[in-house]
Amino acid sequence: MESSSDLRSMIEQTLTMIITPDQQLIEKGQTQLQALELLDIYALALTEITIDTKRDISVRQLAGVLLRKYVSKHWTKDIENFIEPEVPEQVKSQIRHILPHGLNEPNHRLRVGLACVISAVAEWDCPESWPELLPFLIESLKSTNKSLIHGSIRVLTEIVRDLDDRQLPYVLPLLLPEMYRLMVSNEFNLRIRTRAIGVFTLLVSLVHDINEHDRILSVGYILPYLSHYCEAFKRFLIAPDSSLMTDTGCRIETIRALTLLFKSFPKLMQQNAAELLQSVWTCLTSNTENYVATVVYKHGEMDASVDSDGETLSFECLIYSLFEFVQVLMDLSMYKNSVKSSMEELCYYLILCMQITEEEFDSWSKNVSRYVEDESDDSFSHSVRLSALELLMSITSEFKKEAGIGLWKAVHRHLSHAEALKAHNSSRWWKLHEACLLAMGRCKQLLNDMIVTGYVKIDLEAFIRQVPLADLSQFDYPYLVCQAALFAGRFSRLLSIDVNRIFLDGICQLLEHAQHPIINLSSLRAFYYYCEEVGVDQTNDVINYLPRIFEGILATMSRIPQSAYIWPLESLAILISVDENFVSTIENRLSPLAIELFVNYVQDPLINGETTAIIKGLVHNSKVSHLIQERLIPLVQSIVDNNSVASTLPRIASSLAFSVLDLLTTVLRSLNPPINSNLLNQTFPVVIHLLLTSDDQQILINGGECLCAFLSCVSTDLFSWNDPKTNISSIEYILQVLAKFLDPKTPENCCTFIGKLIRGFIREINKTNQPSLLGDTLGQILKAVLAKLQSKNNEIEKLV
Template sequence: MFAGMATQQKQSTIDAATVSEYLKLVLNATNKAERESAEKALAEMAAITVYAPTLVNLALDKSVPFHLRQSAAVNLKNYIDKYWSSKEFNFVGPEPSAEAKAFVKSAVLVGLSDSESRIRVLMATTASKIANIEDLESWPELFQSLMSNLKSGAPDQIHGSLRVVSSFVDDISETQFAHIAPILLPQVYEIFANQNYNPRVRSRAISVFRKFLETLQIVEKSVPTAVQEFLLPQLPTWMHAFHQILAPMDISNEQIIFKTEIFYVESTTIEYLVSKFPGPMKPYFPETFQLVWRTGTTLFPVYKATTITTSDVDAVEEVDTDGDVMGLNSLLFNVFAIIGVAAENKGMDAVFVGTDDSNEFLKALVELGVSFSQISDGQIESWEADTNAYVQEEDETSPSFSMRYSITMLFDQLTTRHNLRFLQALFTAVPTLFEAAKRDSITEGIKSGKVSFDFNGFFEHVIQECIKCDSCPLLQGRALVFSSIFYEYIPTNQISQYINAMAAALSSNALSCKIGGLRALSQLASNSTLYPYFTQSIGNIIESVCTMAPSATEDLLLMLLESLVPFVKVDEALVTKYEASLIPLLVAIWTRDPEDTLVNVCVLNVFTTLSKNKLMFDALQVRLLPPLSHSIGDANLMTTQPGVYSNALMLLGVLIRGAASPLPLAYMNTVFSPLIQAMVTSIDNGILQEGQDCLQSMVLKDVNSVINWNDGSKNGLSYILDIIARLLDPNSDESSCLYIGSLITAVIKKARTSITPILPQLLSAIMSRLATAKYTQLIQTLLLVFANLILEHGSVAIVNFLGEVTVNDGVGQQRNGLNLFLNTWSDYYDEIMGFYNLKLNAAAMATFISQSGSDSRVTAVLVKGGLLLSADAGIVTRSKSKKVPDQYQMISFPAKAFKLLLKDYQQNRESAMKGDKAAVDELTGDSVDTEDESGEWEDDAAELDEAGDWFEVDGNEEEDDDTDPDLINNDIYNLKMTDYLSNFVKTCVQNNGVQFGAIANQILDGAEKKILASILSI
């Protein structure tokens, strides 16, 4: 097919036989070396311009064995990513010639009609990749060929073309959309509505329709009439077809498979229509919902017969050509997904609660949901055979996807929208399963009297009987967990009895009962107010966990380790009695599989908790420090098992942070020297990261011992500075120094006198690293070094220093240090993470502007302001964004700083508000709809009070922060940011700092001016 073209090329030529031979070598390789050798040869051929045409010829040649055709098609697909265009991120090169590209594009279009579905799919993927790289205008034959295939009536051609269409629809401009949509959508509908095509082809047509809807939503922003022009004329026919498919209640296997094929895509399309286009969907959704509801109720007898009481699921399941499982469960998942969408829609409230608040439908829905969520015989057998499967299934934080999980998600949606009405329906329908709802909502509803339920009677007559039911361990376990969730309703004098029952369950022969007891105890032990009730049982609980852990694996082991964290906190004096068994057990688990990250993290969490127990720490230190010293001194371990070595460093860090200050001599005498050697020589990122953490902790704990340590060549501080210099080298791996800023700040803070002479060199090295840094985390840690210096020493010295520094930006350009720093700071100000770091960042910028905002060197620095949008910009597609990078207004740094600090003030202000417009109605759970068209679903929208009360504290003060306590400036930590930033702004206005008036009038946008006005009005 490509004969003659090769003779025109200057490069070496290849033929199909040569390429075919190397493809065979890759497929038939018996070891890694053979495969890599053949792959290298193919990579060398890729530089020859006829390589891609040769691949496509092989892929489409029906005389070639299928496995080679498929291999050629896969290689062609991968070739596009690396060679097709030099503008692509993954480009390796060289690009094929224009003639070769034209040939490949023409051949790929032919391949969309191939009789082999896997070849067809690969050709479609290749065509999509090319279309996403090039503009559609540069490949006009593509759309013409696709339309021809879609009109052909040939299933193979339609299948391949639909795949391509669905991939490029989201990358067309509004102009292209206006031309393509009226032509393509009707044809796609014809395919969907044609019952002669198989369900997979028809569902693919629905997916194209869904893609058009997504693009339409974007187009509507620039063309307000787009919905009226393109959706409203099409919607009646599509919805009519959807209803025709949903209406038949035939429950044969064939109908279930068919409905699943269509429903799989249709349900997400309906969901998208309802959420994004509520106005146009208003006439259709009630009928859609009724059909979906009927489908769910009709399928329950089938589900019960094939899933709950037997395990004959295969009778109603098939795997389609894309590997998706089509069958009863898949169909039901989608049914409940659409019901969930309806539950969240205010326009459907009358359906769920009734016009007279009778809640009849809610009650029926709850009964159906609970019926579907029953534990099946097959599940019980599976759990009895595999404990880890049971633990994973019941894990609330990472449950496996199942029918019961699907129902739980639906119940969560109902709780959010209909709150107490739903909970009352749940209690009325099935009081034994209402733990699926949210505990806080239940508690609040019962305490307020708006939900009626006899908890005392329920615990006395139901829960206690369930706990005693030895013949049903699953029920026992559930009853124990339920007791821990709603312990507030247990009489105070009975709490110890329940805890003792939970502890006794740990000795049960039934694992489901053991696991229920363990979950319940862990839940209660996490509440420090309940510690007194554990007095009689905590010792037995810890012993039971220690007994179960050695033989536990995977999910059960993780659960046991996680439960130890709250258990060892209950009685710090008592837990010391178990250190002889507890610590060796944890070490054994830790060393049993050192590469298991999840287990190591859990073990480390237990050790961290124990290290905070002053009564336990000496024993912990005595048992752990010697083996850790041995491991860290093992150079062979460092090179052969770097993961194990970095884990040892991680545990060493736990000990250092828990140790006394100054550090015991053992740390400097046994671990400091090998730690330094590892940090000087290792190239493993894990070792370098954990080593930095250890060094930081040692400097903060005992900097004098670090300075006084000497190996005859250098002292400890000099070695640490060498390590910092190594990590700051722009040629080193960024991943190795993501937290280097904390170590630098610790050194500067603790070694003030010793560090002063070399501080300029250190800051210059930081700037060199900052100039080339790509990772946000690294940039953040380096910026915060300067933020700390600004707050501690003022900004004037920083401006003077950076103003004289010149930095290489990594691409051969020299940049002024002050310009680089201020541009980077303004670009990444919003990327700073962590409760303390956010305050530190804002306070440093406010201080900088207060002290140096009028400095001519600072006002001369221009940074990115707002994004500039041209009037004819339209939709920014992938291809357009590659050709036209974003353009920004350039403004002075002080102006950008004010914009950032005003935004910071507003975010802190909103976080501190006690009530707002999204508040949930106390009875119904209704929240304010934010969709522009939400009013179309209700005739009378309630007016909401926009006024809100204020909290005294900032809203984010409850967030966790992992900043080392010794690095925290308490004055900054305790700042009330709204007050601080408000005072800063008022001071600037009063003093007209850095010509504040000009900035306010010329640079601030409308929203920022409103924020400013609100500050000045206080």
């Protein structure tokens, strides 16, 4: 049997093979390594190789990587993705003894890797099996070895989160002064000092967690150190980067710490609040200006870095943290007035952050779908622009009067500045215009209220003529044109007929002549807002523009990818609700388009929802209802008949037949009787066929709902129907369906509609005043229902 030293030597030789450029040796080494992983001492050998400074650094780094990976899979059987073998307890003990000595490793990358291994082991073993680790780490912070301090604080960052209430009284008095010392000392680099702030923040969160159990105790923990930390935080927030006292990453961590302190201990923070809030404000204003210069306009150096955990430390991250801090202040009654008193300035800087960045400009220009995704009212995208907008809307919701006045004053300042820039031939003016229109447009309801009550003195028509309508002709700045159109559409309810006509004529011209598809998309969205604001029953002025807008929709959809269809389709859905007579002139183009879109994108929930809405609108239109019903027949038949649909229309996959049944249900519930006889004759048998023959759960559920729709919407026509092929009546078919789904053997999850179907069937039969249609089947139905219920009770009893 080979000795342990021989095995260690073999492992080291194998690692050496893997780092060579020879592909054959690499493959041989990897094969040997798979066998060596099964040895009990494998993890211990990797640990010893990793911390041995006499060995080759490349071998040590590879050993460290393999050790980290091995620990994550084999350390304990409690690991989620555990793989045999588990590291033996004796070997674990040896590894725990050796690992901390690696924290003073001079090589940064290797030290970070070892710190990660220690953190991974500590997650399972500390403090029960590794009680000496925490005291070692705390004592190491007092060392003069900066590598050891860095490694120790990295581990502390991970294990502090898992401290419990019993450990806190021991740890807090030791760690809080040490974190402060590291944080303010110029002897250490900014990353160590920033990590010290992070550990402090973690400790505060732990203290807050026990706050509910023992408030006095928690306050006693934090109070002795609070003023010292607050004083340091003020310096970090306002010191220039050139002082080497702080940088963006340090400020981010400082704002996070203050956010938690104010949120967790608002009363304790009152003593230091005034100076701290002033420091935060200084940080917000100066870094917003830096953000605008380096991110919005890409002038100057980007102050962005990535820490050793891979977290980006940039102006964007700092702005997000500052916004979160402001939101916390708003949620605290004792600090809410500090936000209210700065409303105009806050709105001013939020609008600065809403400007389109160069990166967004490039991204949207290359990908119109990204533009639609980012700029939708219910966008899930994440950006400084959208975060600033979200905070502004939160502010306007909380401080309506003050926010409305402050917003208008801030907009007025920006527009004045934009005019000065424009006069000096600076292209920066358009981004300010666009951001102001975005802010005002999204806060439309508040500004409407402010204008009505007189708190804000705005001649809205004059403003719209001078700013957004004038901006519609700025084709050199397409995103300004987009926002101008959207703004005018949002405020159309408050505008005169003449101004709205100028707006409608403007967006039609954009649809016909704009070169950039983003302008077309925004013009259609502006039309959608117009119809929403004015109301489709009060849009007589728009009727003359409908042909141009319809052609604009079709032209736009031909220029954009499917992922950007949502805005044109929403515009089309609202267009067909404006004027029935116009819709009748385009039905021969619109109906086939809607059905084709439904078939092609049946699996896209957004497009499917809008095409269904369009078809529903056509069915509801008395002038074209019978025509669209006729066109839908081949689509429904296609889910059971391979030869029933023209070759120009793609077939619906059988697995998606439930979507067609869902569409048919919507159609039935939308139409005004009488139903197109062909639709009834051709589609009712399809539904019955699927219900009686299919075992697909979704088809059975949707088919059942569709049958209920036939009963509730067109029962008069339905009960007089007979299958021409078999002479079986609709009532007999329905009874067959009931018999199938009331059969105790039919799975419960397929029968969710059965109660509704029985009630609807009996109700509609009674309406005919011909109860004899049921014959003696009512008693049979009731017996079947009781049998079904009895089988269900038996199943429940079995479970009990």
